[in-house]
Amino acid sequence: MAKPQTRFVCQQCGGSFPKWAGRCDACGGWNTLVEEVIRSGPPKSLGKSVLGKTKGPRLTFSSLIGEAQEMPRRVSGIGEFDRVCGGGMVPGSALLVGGDPGIGKSTLLLQVLAALGLGERSAKFRCAYISGEESLDQVRLRAARLRVERAPVELAASTSIRDIAASIDSADGPDVVVIDSIQTMYLDTLDSAPGTVSQVRAAAQELIRLAKERGFCVVLVGHVTKEGVIAGPRVLEHMVDTVLYFEGERGHQFRILRAVKNRYGPTDEIGVFEMTDRGLAEVPNPSALFLADRRNEVNGAAVFAGMEGTRPVLVEIQALVAPPSYGTPRRAVIGWDGNRLAMVLAVLEARCGLQIGARDIYLNVAGGLRITEPAADLAVASALVSSLTLRPVPPDTVVFGEVGLSGEIRQVSQAEARLKEAAKLGFSAALMPRRRGRGAARELEPGLAVRELQHLRQLVAIFGDAPQGSERALSSAGARS
Ligand code: TYD
Ligand code: MG
Numbered sequence: 001m002a003k004p005q006t007r008f009v010c011q012q013c014g015g016s017f018p019k020w021a022g023r024c025d026a027c028g029g030w031n032t033l034v035e036e037v038i039r040s041g042p043p044k045s046l047g048k049s050v051l052g053k054t055k056g057p058r059l060t061f062s063s064l065i066g067e068a069q070e071m072p073r074r075v076s077g078i079g080e081f082d083r084v085c086g087g088g089m090v091p092g093s094a095l096l097v098g099g100d101p102g103i104g105k106s107t108l109l110l111q112v113l114a115a116l117g118l119g120e121r122s123a124k125f126r127c128a129y130i131s132g133e134e135s136l137d138q139v140r141l142r143a144a145r146l147r148v149e150r151a152p153v154e155l156a157a158s159t160s161i162r163d164i165a166a167s168i169d170s171a172d173g174p175d176v177v178v179i180d181s182i183q184t185m186y187l188d189t190l191d192s193a194p195g196t197v198s199q200v201r202a203a204a205q206e207l208i209r210l211a212k213e214r215g216f217c218v219v220l221v222g223h224v225t226k227e228g229v230i231a232g233p234r235v236l237e238h239m240v241d242t243v244l245y246f247e248g249e250r251g252h253q254f255r256i257l258r259a260v261k262n263r264y265g266p267t268d269e270i271g272v273f274e275m276t277d278r279g280l281a282e283v284p285n286p287s288a289l290f291l292a293d294r295r296n297e298v299n300g301a302a303v304f305a306g307m308e309g310t311r312p313v314l315v316e317i318q319a320l321v322a323p324p325s326y327g328t329p330r331r332a333v334i335g336w337d338g339n340r341l342a343m344v345l346a347v348l349e350a351r352c353g354l355q356i357g358a359r360d361i362y363l364n365v366a367g368g369l370r371i372t373e374p375a376a377d378l379a380v381a382s383a384l385v386s387s388l389t390l391r392p393v394p395p396d397t398v399v400f401g402e403v404g405l406s407g408e409i410r411q412v413s414q415a416e417a418r419l420k421e422a423a424k425l426g427f428s429a430a431l432m433p434r435r436r437g438r439g440a441a442r443e444l445e446p447g448l449a450v451r452e453l454q455h456l457r458q459l460v461a462i463f464g465d466a467p468q469g470s471e472r473a474l475s476s477a478g479a480r481s
Pocket of ligand 1: 099100101102103104105106107108142145146275276277278279280
């Protein structure tokens with residue numbers, strides 16, 4: 001018998017190489033190549049008919065205009081989850097829920113299944129939870145802790161795709177199936193070990209095909225590696241309809257479910273949960289939670305009025321500008337992009353004349369949220385200038401706006417929604433970009449004193465020109481330490 005042909009497949013990007021190497025040439029990942037058996041034989045060509053045309057049945061093309069059906073949704077009643085899915089799960093769709101181990105994926109999905117099964121706020125659905133990681137007793141214990149042990153969820157512990165497919169492939173099968181996790185599943189027709197790219201890909205393909213055929217929703221749980229990609233199956237992201245990431249800092253009780261891809265709804269939508277001793281609790285008003293520990297009148301803190309998907313979220317940005325230490329200045333950023341921080345610092349230095357570049361800088365987004373919007377630039381700049389000058393940002397003020405390289409402050413989307421949320425939470429003032437065009441005439445939130453800025457210099461002027469004072473304070477702070 002011929003020796004089976006093997007290739008070395010990168011477990012991160014799926015790139016395949018004839019030889020092992022320490023580093024994947026395709027994605028640059030270290031130590032990611034694993035030997036996998038591949039099916040031999042070149043692919044056959046489609047073949048031509050006697051007339052020289054490609055053989056096969058013809059497709060009937062249709063036009064874009066036509067009756068499109070409204071998607072029926074499977075609504076769980078857990079509002080934060082349903083919204084991130086775009087208003088509920090769509091029958092026949094595949095979801096991928098990624099996240100670090102221990103972040104709460106199994107907990108969340110068990111709660112969602114229980115809610116779907118009980119159907120308190122919508123129709124009841126038949127749900128199945130298939131665990132490849134935990135024993136039935138472990139799942140039952142968790143259910144008891146979550147107080148959902150009476151919910152009609154069908155449990156199974158299995159890692160064989162063949163067994164799973166045989167059990168759910170029937171007309172009266174479940175409506176929603178959770179596979180926890182896809183990395184533990186294996187298909188016995190493949191030779192590679194469970195968890196390898198080819199196994200994960202084939203297992204997912206099989207389940208997704210079945211879901212489309214039978215019309216159930218399949219939810220695949222995927223672990224995330226240290227680098228922040230779903231282990232191995234980057235390829236999986238392309239195969240499923242919706243990719244949700246469950247994230248959060250270990251030390252914080254907040255958990256954020258983020259849609260990064262959704263064929264049936266908006267992306268960038270987030271759902272906020274709090275981990276309690278009875279599982280995950282919804283946080284319908286995250287701004288109040290993120291601002292709960294805020295103290296007014298401290299320097300180095302600014303409240304950013306951000307947008308997460310369709311929802312405004314207010315969050316505190318904290319900066320600490322410390323006297324320079326020896327060598328290269330330190331930069332530590334949590335919850336924001338380090339490159340954008342470098343840009344804002346450079347603009348403050350070059351366009352506003354602040355001596356800030358040589359200092360150590362620490363930036364933190366309070367509450368464990370991760371911000372990706374450029375609209376946070378102005379709030380970051382405010383926190384930085386406030387920390388440098390030792391003067392607090394004007395009280396009860398929210399800040400938003402993008403900063404350009406010449407120091408100009410650029411407009412951002414959905415200013416009205418941001419201001420509305422700020423007014424709702426009791427803020428009385430806002431620093432924002434100057435409006436132009438049609439939006440400029442529109443009346444803004446009445447309860448807010450809005451200050452429109454055009455250039456970063458105007459922001460710096462709000463804090464007064466007190467670098468000398470700060471110099472003294474900084475050196476005394478340095479002397480103390
Ligand atoms: P889990 O859902 O097992 O994480 P994942 O499936 O993503 O690996 O989450 C387990 C963590 O959640 C664990 O550290 C304990 C914590 N937890 C609570 O704090 N309260 C609870 O009610 C439950 C069930 C778990
Ligand atoms: Mg788990």
